[in-house]
Amino acid sequence: MDDSNTHKVDTELGSMTEQGNVDAKPPDEPHNVVPLPLPHPPPPPPPTIDFRIQFTTATKFDNRAQMLKWVSDLARSLGFVTVIVKSDNEAIGRKGYVHIGCQRGGKYREYCHRKSEQKMTLKCGCPFKLKSYLLSSGQWSLNVVNDEHKHEMTGDFQGHKYAQRLLPEEKELVRELTENMALPRNIMTTQKKRRPQTATTMKHIYNIRCRMNMAIRGSRTKMQHLMKCMTEGKYLYNHRVIPGTETMSDIFWAHLDSVKIFNTFPTVVMMDSTYKTNKYRLPLFEIVGSTSTGRTYPVGFAFLSQEKEDKFVWALQSIRGMLLCQDDMKVIVTDRDQALINAVNIVFPKCTPLICRYHIQMNIKANFIKKAKLGRKLRIRTVWRHVKIL
Known part of the structure; x- marks a missing residue:
């Protein structure tokens, strides 16, 4: 009986050992190891481009501007932009010289210390350098100091601020076309036709127009300059300010020719507001009349701070003051603005108010x-x- 019990215990131990061996992994079997990602290979070194042959010349330039133009045109044809690094204006006892480098030379200097901002720059420490000296004969020589570029050349100069600059004669052209009421896109097209290789963008055209307007305005504020222009243009205008302040809230104006036509054809008048015409987001209230032949003409305009009944009443009173005979107006066409309709009934009670057919059709x-x-x-x-x- 003891032998049978011993045999039974041995059998159970053997079965447990076999089960354990089945579940366990052999010692020589490799474990599942996740391989680490391989590091990215380092970027290739920037190419080195030599332009010594192109810029080596025995030509003597008659003046500094001629030398700079020759260097700039040659650099643009090769795919980079040159800038003046250092120069001397021929002071007493010193010799005039000009040091010319690549636009991508030097290092970027931070003007702000915000770490959250992403800074991008074209500068990569390009060592390219030229030197030009003023000779005793009055001419300028050109020597190559460093002929290497450590970056690739480009054929598109968008983003290169020196290449996008307008020439002095081009700036004068922008001023002349602006005075002749030319649109910025037409000015840009004219510039492209005259100099196809220019990299100027619309932003430069707008900047020149803005500086031109600031020079014309001088020390006056925008509202002061507006009043001056209306007085010089012989406009009939009226304005209101916020009580207790000097801030203008509403302004109405009309040309003298419009006043004459309005008194000739005052029978039918149409009124409506237009939006998104100014950066102050003020609605432009337009008053348009109709002649006996069915043609329209502008009567007056008004910038209103709000489209409320009292604002419309003030604008309509300005219109009524333009009429020699206030009973000549018979029909006033408006949209479905109830504040405007109420103002018409207050200022022109004898007129017949109608709703514009276009607004009726859109509503239906x-x-x-x-x-x-x-x-x-x-x-x-x-x-x-x-x-x-x-």
């Missing part, structure tokens, strides 16, 4: 299509077509 279309439970294609192509015919 919006409500009818919304309430008509029809398919989209049938609703737009068929139903609305019959509504317009009616």
Whole structure:
């Protein structure tokens, strides 16, 4: 009995050992190890480009401007931009010279210390350098000091601020075209036609126009300059300020020619507001009249701080003051602005107020299509077509 118990215990131990050996991994079996990602290979060194042959010349230039133009044109044709690194203006006892380098030479100097801002620069420490000296004969010589570039050349100079600069004669052209009421896009097209290789953008055109306007305005504020222009242009204008302050809230103006035509054809007048015409987000209130031949003409304009009844009343009173006979106005056409309709009834009680046909049509279309439970294609192509015919 003891032997049988011993045999039974040995059998159970053997089975447990076999089960444990099945679950366990052999000591020689390799473990599953996740391989680490290989580091990226270092970037290749920047190419070294030699331009000694191109800039080596025995030519003597008659003046400094001629030398700089020759260097700049040659550099642009090769794919980079040159800048003046250092120069001397021929002071007493010193010899005039000019040191010319690549625009991408030197290091970027931070003007702010905000770490969150991402800074991008074209500068990469390019060692290219030229030297030009003023000779005793009055001519300028050119020597190559360092002929290497440590960056690739480019054919597109967008973003190169020195290459995008306008020439003095081009700046004068922008001023002349601006005075002749030319649009900026037309000015840009003219510049491209005259110098196809220019890298100037619309931003430069706007900057010159802004500096021109600031020079014309001088020390006056924008509102003071506006009043001056209206006085010189012989406009009829009226304005209001916020009570207790010197801040202008509303302004109305009309040309004298418009006043004459308005007194000739005052029967029908149309009024509406236009938006997104100025950076102050003020609505532009327009008053337009109609002649006996059906042609329209501008009566006056007003910038209103708000589209409220008292604002419209003030603008309509300015219009009424332009009429020699205030009973000549018969019909006033407006949109569905209730504040404007109320103001018309207050200032011109004898006039017949009408709603613009265009606004009526848009209102019918919006409500009818919304309430008509029809398919989209049938609703737009068929139903609305019959509504317009009616």
